[in-house]
Amino acid sequence: MRQLNLDQLRTLVSIADLGSFSAAARALHLAQPTVSLHVSELESRLGAKLVVRGNRRIAPTAAGAALVERARQLLRDADEAVAAVRRQAEGRTGRVRLGTSTGVVVDLLPQVLEALEESHAGIDVEVSILGSNDAMARLAMGTLDIGLVAMPQPPLRDLVVTRWRNQPMMAFVPRKWKSPQRATPKWLARQPLIANDASTHMYRLTTEWFAAAGEAPRARIELNYDAAMRSLVAAGYGAAVLPVLPASDNPLDERMRMLPLRPPLTRRLGIAHRPRAALDGATESVLQILATFSQR
Secondary structure (H helix, E strand, C coil): CCCCCCHHHHHHHHHHCCCHHHHHHHHHCCCCHHHHHHHHHHHHHHCCCCCECCCCCCEEEEEHHHHHHHHHHHHHHHEEEEEEHHHHHHCEEEEEEEEECHHHHHCCCHHHHHHHHHHHCEEEEEEEEEEHHHHHHHHHHHHEEEEEEEECCCCCCCCCEEEEEEEEEEEEEEEHHHHHHCCCCHHHHHCCCCEECCHHHHHHHHHHHHHCCCCCCCCEEEECCHHHHHHHCCCCEEEEECCCCCCCCCCCCCEEEEEEEEECCEEEEEECCCCCHCCCCHHHHHHHHHHCCCCC
16 A cells, blocks of 8 residues: 555545535645545545535544544644754754864863854754864764864865864973973973873874974873863873963963963864755854854
């Protein structure tokens, strides 16, 4: 048996509610022969009489009444499915998969999510802690919608990477240390160091900064979590080169201080995603919020 037709079910429900073929035709903006055809096709498909003509109105048979009851639920479900898709396409609701590093999660993402909640409360952002390489790979596979990644990134087909924020890098050192006003590669290379994990872009960035000055220090420990690195600095375990903290949102632990680097070093972050034409409304809405936090 062929599947039930929602338009035909809607016609049957209208006949049951309004009591005539002509009234149902007017309500549904159909020709009356079309309404008659919908009913006859349903009856033929189901092998049952669905309506009977009474003295003043047409009424459903017992089989027709059973079908009308189920049809109402099917039509409600279909209408809600269409509405849900429209809400997501319009960017009012939906789920967006976002990948980012721990540093961005701690220092920047809470502000982004707060702004998103205020303007698009129906969008659920599913956050994954990922390095830039993993984020780009998952975007390419289609298992991620947005990646906040370190720049530059090698070009990948069907992915767009745009500049987002520049973060000055600073030396975080224990306050009890005797330290200069500015941290140079030579001075830092002679201190116990807390470095990012060797698989991260941050590790490559700081290693190149040291190498440009002819230094190749070995770290005392390697981690991939900025907050833990700062905690170790505060405990006096070593120094770390990390992005500067927004002072208003992340007060600096009084047991450590930040030193400007000489020469300066900047981490550049980008937003990676598929081309705009391929994005749904929810992803587009998140990108628009992220754009309000951009820096050039």
